[in-house]
Amino acid sequence: MLDFLISPLRKLGHTSINAIWRLGYASRFLISILMYSGQSLMRFSLVIREVYFAGVLSLIIIIVSGLFVGMVLGLQGYNTLARFGSSDALGALVALSLLRELGPVLAALLFASRSGSAMTAEIGLMKTTEQLDAMSVMAVNPVARVVAPRFWAGVISMPVLAALFNVMGIFGGYLVGVVMIGLDAGTYWSQMNNAVDLHFDVVNGLIKSLVFGIAVTLIAVFEGYDATPTAAGVSSATTRTVVTSALVILALDFVLTAFMF
Amino acid sequence: MPSDFFIELRNVSFAYDRRLILKNINLRIPRGQLVAIMGGSGSGKTTLLRLISGQFRPQQGEVLVDGKDVAKMGHAELFAHRRRMGMLFQFGALFTDLSVFDNVAFPLREHTDLPESMIRDLVLMKLNAVGLFGTQELMPAELSGGMARRVALARAIALDPALMLYDEPFTGLDPISLGVIALLIKKLNDALGTSAIMVTHDVHKSLDIVDHVYFVANGEVIAEGTPEQVRAAASPWVQQFVRGEADGPVHFAYPANRGLTDDLGVEGGGHA
Numbered sequence A: 001m002l003d004f005l006i007s008p009l010r011k012l013g014h015t016s017i018n019a020i021w022r023l024g025y026a027s028r029f030l031i032s033i034l035m036y037s038g039q040s041l042m043r044f045s046l047v048i049r050e051v052y053f054a055g056v057l058s059l060i061i062i063i064v065s066g067l068f069v070g071m072v073l074g075l076q077g078y079n080t081l082a083r084f085g086s087s088d089a090l091g092a093l094v095a096l097s098l099l100r101e102l103g104p105v106l107a108a109l110l111f112a113s114r115s116g117s118a119m120t121a122e123i124g125l126m127k128t129t130e131q132l133d134a135m136s137v138m139a140v141n142p143v144a145r146v147v148a149p150r151f152w153a154g155v156i157s158m159p160v161l162a163a164l165f166n167v168m169g170i171f172g173g174y175l176v177g178v179v180m181i182g183l184d185a186g187t188y189w190s191q192m193n194n195a196v197d198l199h200f201d202v203v204n205g206l207i208k209s210l211v212f213g214i215a216v217t218l219i220a221v222f223e224g225y226d227a228t229p230t231a232a233g234v235s236s237a238t239t240r241t242v243v244t245s246a247l248v249i250l251a252l253d254f255v256l257t258a259f260m261f
Numbered sequence B: 001m002p003s004d005f006f007i008e009l010r011n012v013s014f015a016y017d018r019r020l021i022l023k024n025i026n027l028r029i030p031r032g033q034l035v036a037i038m039g040g041s042g043s044g045k046t047t048l049l050r051l052i053s054g055q056f057r058p059q060q061g062e063v064l065v066d067g068k069d070v071a072k073m074g075h076a077e078l079f080a081h082r083r084r085m086g087m088l089f090q091f092g093a094l095f096t097d098l099s100v101f102d103n104v105a106f107p108l109r110e111h112t113d114l115p116e117s118m119i120r121d122l123v124l125m126k127l128n129a130v131g132l133f134g135t136q137e138l139m140p141a142e143l144s145g146g147m148a149r150r151v152a153l154a155r156a157i158a159l160d161p162a163l164m165l166y167d168e169p170f171t172g173l174d175p176i177s178l179g180v181i182a183l184l185i186k187k188l189n190d191a192l193g194t195s196a197i198m199v200t201h202d203v204h205k206s207l208d209i210v211d212h213v214y215f216v217a218n219g220e221v222i223a224e225g226t227p228e229q230v231r232a233a234a235s236p237w238v239q240q241f242v243r244g245e246a247d248g249p250v251h252f253a254y255p256a257n258r259g260l261t262d263d264l265g266v267e268g269g270g271h272a
């Protein structure tokens, strides 16, 4: 009789318990990755190989996106600053927005959709085709051999990609502000130089991207490892990687910003 | 004193969640023999191999391999057990990101400190043993189903295992590849003195190469014997298998709690 009330409630409870259970499982997964990291870090060629797939192959999208974001910042920033007669501050505006927020966040979002999804799909497919089973039956731990190298590759690649994104963005701002609009190049750079604090802006931005790198890569390898071993299971795990990563990046960004700035 | 049986399952029961897959199974595999376990799809054959390889632990009973209970093994013991074991997966399970050479070299590189030149020699020897010398540069995607299975076999025997587990080595192969694989399995078993379990539902091919057969249906061992005994057996269970009949003592339908009549809303229907 109260079915229409109880059933959604039950569903909510089920979903919450499931979410908490998965969170616990993911934490235990992280611990076991860390436990087996020694082996894979000692065979660093495994990590290098994954850095190539996760990092190097993301270069194009990072470079192009960084450039465009910087150019848009240049345009929008100039329009707004000019209204207050302070278009000289464009260099500072571009650099600060990129270093503190846009660089780490956008690079992480791009990284999640380019490399995170690929990691999930690859690991999920290895599970589906019994490659992970084959490995453990050969007395080789798949967490040590497959998961840990990918995890570290992601953690290493992310800050580098974010830094590159920043560099390209600053260059994009320069193209628009100095080359296109005709601001003074010396002012652009010196304003930037004065406004940016190495510890406060650069290091904090790098810390952000390191945290995002850990989060995104953990989500990606976990979803792959935990995927239902079917075609549909791998595809929904891949989607979950991108969606969860995006939410986690934005939420973490808020928390980190609140603490840092 | 080591027993004559390399593998012994005693009263083994196993369930995924709550669904009982294996009920009170007793099996013995003598040293050096090739034994087939036959049964329909979903009868729990792969599960049985997973218990022996230690991927799952039975809820009840003992799985003895060389006198040691796999279900009670710690991390290090399980590791040692698996190093002496080779497994051929149903679809080969080759590592798709590694070449044929690197696939076969994988267990050697992971478990030995052999120099690369020695690994090369061993890999080529194993590939030669399965008749695939010359394919070492290919990627798994470039292999036919039969070739992939043979590469997987070469990988499984890379460390000269004392125990081989074959999960449906014949499925999805053309008759010639099937014959080749069967011959290879037989030859490897004779040459290496390996004890081996082959799980299959291909009765005719298997009876030609194995030493002993167990029939599993509905989670239980329902018959066993040498190939000659099986061919001559009068048991309706066995006959259903050997002749490949859809109807007989082995049920084709999934053991549902509700009958079709319940779902159709028909009154008075009973279970078939």
Ligand SMILES: Nc1ncnc2c1ncn2[C@@H]1O[C@H](COP(=O)(O)OP(=O)(O)O)[C@@H](O)[C@H]1O
Pocket: B016, B017, B021, B039, B040, B041, B042, B043, B044, B045, B046, B047, B048
């Ligand atoms: N990981 C699993 N979780 C839950 N049920 C499973 C799992 N693996 C197999 N099963 C179920 O157990 C039964 C036996 O499976 P399996 O051992 O693969 O049979 P076979 O290899 O004889 O075809 C099947 O009904 C299958 O649905």
Ligand SMILES: [Mg+2]
Pocket: B045, B046, B047, B090, B167, B168
């Ligand atoms: Mg099976």
